[in-house]
Amino acid sequence: MANDKIYLYPIWIRIWHWLNAVLFITLMITGISMQYSNPENPLLVSFELSVQLHNLCGILISINYLLFFIGNLFTSNGKQYKMKTKGLFTRLYEQSIFYLFGMFKKQDAPYPISVENKFNPLQRFIYATAMYVGFPIIIVSGLALFFPEIIIPQIFGISGILVTALLHSVIGFILSLFLFIHLYVCTIGSSISSNFKSMITGWH
Template structure:
């Protein structure tokens, strides 16, 4: 990882490509998923059969891209940003939560600014871990099961296995949708609302000097 003037190179090319493919895929899965969920209401100007085909095809693409992310985080330096550190976790989460609830609106500095060693604040980090290592795999597994229903147990405690799988798949999809909205909002927080969006395109994060840095310079 290299720094260039007031920029830090945080997003390697493979991660940026994956992020773009995954983001577009997730959005298409949400839209087509809504069409499938409300098949009788025609909430979207999309043929139901086309929505089914798109959902299945995009689901396969997102599944393959997930393995790129998973393997990339095993063999590249990016894995260090996802290391779990239990010691002092509650304190760090509380500190960041207080910043989002009040400090942010008072103009206070972020308690965990982005640096070469820390790409995410504590809340972001563990939200990403839950989503990328729990919710997304669960959505993939249940999606594959629905694509090949013969793999599903016929009944679970006298309830249709396909029904339970569909409910679980839809619920996880809803949680991922909520995460996406929050993710976009948090990405807009900063000195410039577009900084983080530019970063994921060019790979460089703009580092803005804090008040402490300015005092040191004086």
């Protein structure tokens, strides 16, 4: 079975995935530049250019996310993000133990990839949380900062803009951690590059 190929990623998923990656990395770089630099001493990208790129990529990634959401509603890809609550913690524990110890001992994965389940339980839990909780929050908070007049002036006695900006930054940081973890997990395959090639060809 090790040499069998499975077609996991249709063309629309691959295009969405790479576009999302480029836009998110650009948002991460420009976000860091805006947060930790000033107009006289730019960190990674000049402040003015960072603002322009961040706004543009924010709009584009929101549209891209909407296409992802619609695609999951009308294709079988949506079921990959559905989780069964019964036995969930057991499955998460088993997969975590495999990542921590089992794979280094060359043990078989407890939940091998198939057409029906392209994500293992831990991946499914993290990806579903990122895509259906993290992304909506960062998009809504980003749109609110883009149109600050719609933000509630005071939230628990604190500036509404400040709370929204903090929420946007915190979720952005968490999703950035997700990106780095995602890249690491992608190197866990038959070879370091095999999972990256799968997202180019569609074949696992």
